[in-house]
Amino acid sequence: MTLMEVLVSTGIGGVVLAAVAGLSFYTARSFCALANYEELDRLSRNALDQMTYKIRQADGMTSYTNNTIAFSLWGTNTLQYVYSPDARTLTEILGATRTVLLEECDSFTVDIFARNPVSGSFDQFPVTNDLATAKLIRVSWTCSRTILNQKVNTESVQSAKIVIRKQ
Amino acid sequence: MRIAPRPPQDGSILLLTLLTSVIIGITLAAYLEMVNAQARTVYRSQTWNAGIPAAEAGIEEALAHLNTVGDGTRATNGWSLSGTNVTLSRTLDTQSRYEVTISTSSPPVVVATGYMKAPLSTNEIARTVRVTTTKTGTGFRGIVAKGGIELVGNISMNSFDSTDPAYSTNGRYDSSKTKDNGFVGSIESSITGGGGIVYGSVGTGPRGSASSAGTVGDASWHAGGNSGIQSGHYSNDLNLSFPDVSAPAGPYLTPTGGTVTITNFDYTTSAITTNVYPSGFTNTVTTNYGLYTSSTYPSPAPAGTVTTNTTPDSSTTHPDAASPAVPYLGAVTTRTATEGMGSMATTVTYYDYNKITGYTYETVTYTYNATSTNTTTTTETYAYVLDTDSYSLSSLSLSGQSKMLVRGNAILYITGTSGEVFSMTGQSEIIILPGASLTVYCGGDAKLAGNGVQNGTGNALNYQFKGLPTCTSIQLGGNASFTGVIYAPSAYLQAGGGGNDQYDCVGAAIVGSAKFNGHFSFHYDEMLGNQGGATQWNIASWNEM
Numbered sequence: 001m002t003l004m005e006v007l008v009s010t011g012i013g014g015v016v017l018a019a020v021a022g023l024s025f026y027t028a029r030s031f032c033a034l035a036n037y038e039e040l041d042r043l044s045r046n047a048l049d050q051m052t053y054k055i056r057q058a059d060g061m062t063s064y065t066n067n068t069i070a071f072s073l074w075g076t077n078t079l080q081y082v083y084s085p086d087a088r089t090l091t092e093i094l095g096a097t098r099t100v101l102l103e104e105c106d107s108f109t110v111d112i113f114a115r116n117p118v119s120g121s122f123d124q125f126p127v128t129n130d131l132a133t134a135k136l137i138r139v140s141w142t143c144s145r146t147i148l149n150q151k152v153n154t155e156s157v158q159s160a161k162i163v164i165r166k167q
Numbered sequence: 168m169r170i171a172p173r174p175p176q177d178g179s180i181l182l183l184t185l186l187t188s189v190i191i192g193i194t195l196a197a198y199l200e201m202v203n204a205q206a207r208t209v210y211r212s213q214t215w216n217a218g219i220p221a222a223e224a225g226i227e228e229a230l231a232h233l234n235t236v237g238d239g240t241r242a243t244n245g246w247s248l249s250g251t252n253v254t255l256s257r258t259l260d261t262q263s264r265y266e267v268t269i270s271t272s273s274p275p276v277v278v279a280t281g282y283m284k285a286p287l288s289t290n291e292i293a294r295t296v297r298v299t300t301t302k303t304g305t306g307f308r309g310i311v312a313k314g315g316i317e318l319v320g321n322i323s324m325n326s327f328d329s330t331d332p333a334y335s336t337n338g339r340y341d342s343s344k345t346k347d348n349g350f351v352g353s354i355e356s357s358i359t360g361g362g363g364i365v366y367g368s369v370g371t372g373p374r375g376s377a378s379s380a381g382t383v384g385d386a387s388w389h390a391g392g393n394s395g396i397q398s399g400h401y402s403n404d405l406n407l408s409f410p411d412v413s414a415p416a417g418p419y420l421t422p423t424g425g426t427v428t429i430t431n432f433d434y435t436t437s438a439i440t441t442n443v444y445p446s447g448f449t450n451t452v453t454t455n456y457g458l459y460t461s462s463t464y465p466s467p468a469p470a471g472t473v474t475t476n477t478t479p480d481s482s483t484t485h486p487d488a489a490s491p492a493v494p495y496l497g498a499v500t501t502r503t504a505t506e507g508m509g510s511m512a513t514t515v516t517y518y519d520y521n522k523i524t525g526y527t528y529e530t531v532t533y534t535y536n537a538t539s540t541n542t543t544t545t546t547e548t549y550a551y552v553l554d555t556d557s558y559s560l561s562s563l564s565l566s567g568q569s570k571m572l573v574r575g576n577a578i579l580y581i582t583g584t585s586g587e588v589f590s591m592t593g594q595s596e597i598i599i600l601p602g603a604s605l606t607v608y609c610g611g612d613a614k615l616a617g618n619g620v621q622n623g624t625g626n627a628l629n630y631q632f633k634g635l636p637t638c639t640s641i642q643l644g645g646n647a648s649f650t651g652v653i654y655a656p657s658a659y660l661q662a663g664g665g666g667n668d669q670y671d672c673v674g675a676a677i678v679g680s681a682k683f684n685g686h687f688s689f690h691y692d693e694m695l696g697n698q699g700g701a702t703q704w705n706i707a708s709w710n711e712m
Contacts, residue, residue, distance in 0.1 A: 020187075027194065034198070038205045045212050052216070057710050074710070165709035 029147060036145045040104070044143060044158045047101035050092065051139065054079055055162045061112065061134040069110050069137070071164075081139075083108035090141065104143050111138040115167070135167045210286040217263065218294030219711075221281025225265035226298055226706075228255065229277040233269065233300070234703040237410035241269055274300045275704065278712070294711065301707040307652055307675030307695035309350035309367065312660075313409065314680030316353050318363035318381055320663065322683040324349035325366035326691040329626065339625045340673050340690045347386045349691045352405045353377075356680070364389070367691075369396065370405040377401050408703050409656040409677055412633045415578050415608050419559035422551040422579070427572055429600070431543045440534045452535045459530040471529040480522035483515060494523040553577035553605065562588040562611075565595035573599045580608045584637040589613035596621055597630075604629035612640040612658075615649070622650035627674035627692050634658045639679070643672065650674055652695060663687045 058071035058079060073079040073094070080093040083105065090102035102108075113125035113136040125136045140159040144151050232246060232255075242248040246255045252268040259265070262284045270276045280295040309324060310316065326348040327341070328334040334344045349367030351358055353375050363369070363381030366389060371377055377396065382389065384397030445452060459465075465473060477496045480486075486493035500519040505512050550565065555575030562583045565571060581588050588611030591597070596618040599605050605620075609632065622630045627650050634641065634655025641655060643662035653660065653676040660676060663684035673690045683689075 031194065031198065035201065038201055041205070042208060045209070049212060049215065053711060056219075165706075 032147050036147065040143050040145065043102060044141070047090065048139075048158065048160050050099075050101060051081065052160060052162050054092075054094070055137055056165055058164055059166055060164065061131045061137070064110065064112060064129075064131060064134075067108070083141075102141065102143060104145055106142045106144050108139070108141045110140075112136075113138065113161075133167075135164055137162045137164065207286055211292070214283045214286060214292050215294070218281040218283050218292055219296070221259060221263045221265050221283060222279045222294055222296045223281070224259065225255075225257070225267035225279030225281065226277055226296060228257065229267045229269050229279065230300070230704055230706070231408070233275060233277075234408040234410060237413065239413075241271060241275075274302065274707070276300070297710050297712050298706045299708045300704045303703065303705050307677065307691075308352065309691040310676050310678075310681060310689060311350070311352040311354070311405075311407065312356075312678050312681045313354050313656060315356035316351060316358045316360075316680065317682040317684075318351070318358065318360040319683065320362045320685045320687070321364060322360075322362050322381070323364045323366075323688040324351060324691065325688075326693050328693045330694045334693075337625065340671075340692075345386075345690075346693065347384075347389075348693055349689070351380065352407075354405050354407055360683075362683075368400040368402070370402045372405050373403050375403060375405075409654075410703070411636045411656060412608065412654065414582075414610075414635065415557060415580050415606075417557065417559070419557050419580060422553055422558040422560065422571075424548065424550045425552050426546060426548045427552055427574075428544050428546040429572075431545065435541060436536050436538045438534055439537050440532050442530065442532050444533050445535055452533050455532045455534060457530050457532070458527055460525050460527045462525045464526050465528055469528045469530065473526050473528040475523055476525045476527055477521035478524050479519070481517050481519045483517055485518045486520055486522070493520075495520040496523050497521050553579065562590075564590045565592070565597070566590070567593045567595065569593075569595045571597045573597065573603045573605045576604045578606050578608070580610075582610050584610040584635075587612045587614055587640075589615075591615050591619070594618050599630055604631075606631045606633065608633050608635060609638045609655070610635045611638060613638065614642040616642070616644050619649055620651060625650065627651050627695060630674075634678075641678070652676065653678060655679065 054073060055071060058073045060072055062072050063070040067083040069081050071079045077095050082091045082093060088105050089100050090105050090108055092099045092101050112128055112134045114128040114133040115135040116124045128134060138161045232244060236243060241253045246253040251271050254268045256266045257264060265279055265281045267279045276299050278297045280293050282291040282293050285292050326346040327344060329338040334346050335341055347366035349365050351363060351365055352370040354372050357371060357375045358369055358377040358380040361379050361381050365383040366386060369377040369380050369383050382394050383400050384393060388397040475496055486495045486499060502517045502519055504515050504517060506515050507513055549572040550569040551571040553573045557578040559580040559582055563581050589609050597620040599622045620630050630651030632651060632653045634657060636657045638655050638658050641658045641660045643649060650673040652674045655678050657679045660678040660681040671688045673692060675691055675695045
């Protein structure tokens, strides 16, 4: 094998190896992002199902701050959802039971709406700050993870409107 | 044939290629499996959430069933009795169905389970909702009909509030104290005729129209000379359920007539002013303060200061020697003066003093309203006299001068179902005394003319006309006045004044359909909005099980 042959084969081999390495890197990164997305989406969906299940049958909303919403549930129980910006968690507190619904949660917002006052119209809910008239609760949040120090969101926002049936 | 041996490097390349392919294949398979799992879980979550609308569809059907059968048996219209419940299953589509049970107790409890087909499986995902119910009244809302309403001529509709003195006088309609919350509604059809003058709003169901109702709006809309329907005063989401009327529970008495002496009380209220505080008086007493002047010293002496008013006076007679004596204040000064000249000069004695002209002092008077009662009695013979009891007749016909007197809380069940079973003509009257009430259950058609029902209570709820399903026609007319409520979901109500006669009706009506003709004024008592009407089952609590 001549020197020329060694140099050419080494060059071609290097290019091939670089291509394989690059492909492997981005494939692994993509796979990791997809897996993260799937897991965060599953956790968000589970959190949403848990919240809708309980808020839908709440007796009414009892308090509301930037990071905490509370409801009376099943007569004597208090249902709270507490967002901790420092810990990046959303925790459900039902009586003495605490359940962390979301981790790696970057933001959590709540909007309150009253009953539709316009007859003959649908999906029209005026914003209210009066807890006594709170009929529809809109919750929104964003979760994210990092891959190689780069933040990848689950989706832009998870959001849902929940109608309190008993109000 | 000779096969040339391959160099050993070729085997390594093949192995490496195979290994790479396996890795890529496993990776791709993992991708696909993860995506597949993601799709399945999303689909399952959607299915799980879709179970609630399916279950709530069952609750809707259960409530509609409860409000349709009213107090009748619930095991009908496809619902079957199972133990202490009635049940129904319904398939919505290939993916969803629901099962509902209603307890036979009262108030009923509804349990509905919505079933959704699980993704990639023959299993079903079920969600169950349990609701308890309560019976509430829709209240009366002006004139509401299941079918169409014709407003022909000049049909005026406004409102008042018999519980608010600002919008009524002694609980009765006063044309100077009206409100603009009248309502005309057709649930399944339209409002036509073009003759409506509605101070308030109109409504129909989704398939109905009120474009030919007439002029509809608030008081300012009418005052501005507008026509048509003011924006915001029509909606097409009117949705009410009117259960049929059932016959009242017996036993029944047969009403009889008699001569009755009625004591009438006329109350006259007048303002009385006195300087002595009225004792034992509970009404409002107004205290008045003022200054009073008299020529004599007040007796008894008032509580405040008495100022003596004087004016300087002079006389040749001492005030004490005058006849009568002249009252004065202070001392009398004697003064002499020479009058005349020369031998004619004389000395005259004058008495100067301050003559008392009067006394001024603060007075306190008290003003209050006192009611005097003027009692009169009338003795009259009545065709029927009803007290607090349940009565029945196969038919009731009042004509000429015939009168019915109601002096208790009476129920009258007219059992006939064929033709006109309740008729009032001529000068006939039904007189409901203050404190009394009459509820008529009518099995057949009714014609209310004559002098009508003199509802002495002024409260529309004290005269209720309820039409059973066989009551298909009600006529209001003649000189009849009407203060009451009509609930006859199967009846065609025809009402109107003839010629230039203005016919006034106070209260509310729920009927099958209606036609108002001529000159007719309907004054809706808003007090009725919270009472009576169609009672129906509504949800009291909602819980997922």
